[in-house]
Amino acid sequence: MKYPISVELVEKSRISEVDFSNLVFGRNISDHMFVADYIDGEWTDCRIVPFGPMLMSPAIMALHYGQAIFEGMKANKDAKTGVPLLFRPEMHIERINRSAVRMAMQPIPDEIFMNALNYLLDIDRAWIPESEGSALYIRPHMFAIDATLGVKASDNYRFVIMTSPVGPYYPKPIRLLVSEKYVRAFPGGVGFAKAAGNYGATLAPAAQAKEKGFDQILWLDGIEFKYLQECGTMNIMCVIGDTVVTPNLTDTILAGITRDSILHLIRDIGLKIEERPISIHEVIEANKSGELKEMFGTGTAAVLSHVSEFSYKDEIYTLPPLEGRKVGPMIKKVLEDYKKGIQPDKFNWLIPVKKTILITSHK
Ligand SMILES: Cc1ncc(COP(=O)(O)O)c(C=O)c1O
Structure with missing residues (x-):
């Protein structure tokens, strides 16, 4: 691995505090997050740590000049095997990197993004809800961390991925x-x-x-x-x-x-x-x-x-x-089933999460 990932597990999982029968979009963040920093011209210090606040200078450039980008993606468990499935993650990597280039930020290497997702979803697999229509929402994001007030592209960045179990989306039309x-x-x-x-x-x-x-x-x-x-x-x-x-x-x-x-x-x-x-x-x-x-x-x-x-x-x-x-309701069902491995993966869109070397028990 060019970018090794260190892991610090939570001492006590917060999962028992979550009401999985009433998930409000974005309210519950899973136990762990992935963090990597772009410092002095290279991505470094890839780590899985307990989700929580970060100490940050109020001068970081993301807050002033808007160098902040994100992605939104979802993972489900395979309906038959229970293996977490990522849906078209490579498309999200490409898109966050298009966003990065336009915002004069640092593209994130594919290896970091994919390994981070794999580790995070393996470790927090218990947070992936299984009820009809629910999923684990994944929020990768990157922001400028140089603490200086001049208007220019930041030299240094932080890339974070957090996840959140989300319930079925049953809105009215x-x-x-x-x-x-x-x-x-x-x-x-x-x-x-x-x-x-x-x-x-x-x-x-x-x-x-x-x-x-x-x-x-x-x-x-x-x-x-x-x-x-x-x-x-x-x-x-x-x-x-x-x-x-x-x-x-x-x-x-x-x-x-x-x-x-x-x-x-x-x-x-x-x-x-x-x-x-x-x-x-x-x-x-x-x-x-x-x-x-x-x-x-x-x-x-x-x-x-x-x-x-x-x-x-x-x-x-x-x-x-x-x-x-006819079209909308049918295609919605087909796509939702596809994401859970219920449809054959005709387009090779599903990436199963592999077991990492860790024992994924919550203390
Ligand atoms: C402005 C905007 N358009 C479209 C979409 C839909 O994109 P996707 O299907 O990749 O979620 C999103 C959500 O990401 C969005 O924020």
């Missing part, structure tokens, strides 16, 4: 407000990166949408305020006639791994797909003519969220009821 004022991302900007600031910038518009009774914002492009981009923190797909239509990827859209997986699965069952610009006017016309059969958001947290209504220029457009929908 969502109501979207098409934003005519705010933009999530701009050409030439950082919308394709999972940069922390992208999320901070959406919180006030999202709160305003909530106040008006909507669940999420349907983001349009920032130049013409015409083309669909994403909804909330999900990619967006529409079923128009017999075709699944989704915006083609640009630098203003985060390349969702759920999006990519769903497109593979849809293609595999022989449905038509178009990845192209979709104007809000086309969607409204399709809704009026009855051709807009379904609309849904895709992302790791919810897998697939059905859209029931959207509002544009104070007009509400209602989609057909869930009961009549």
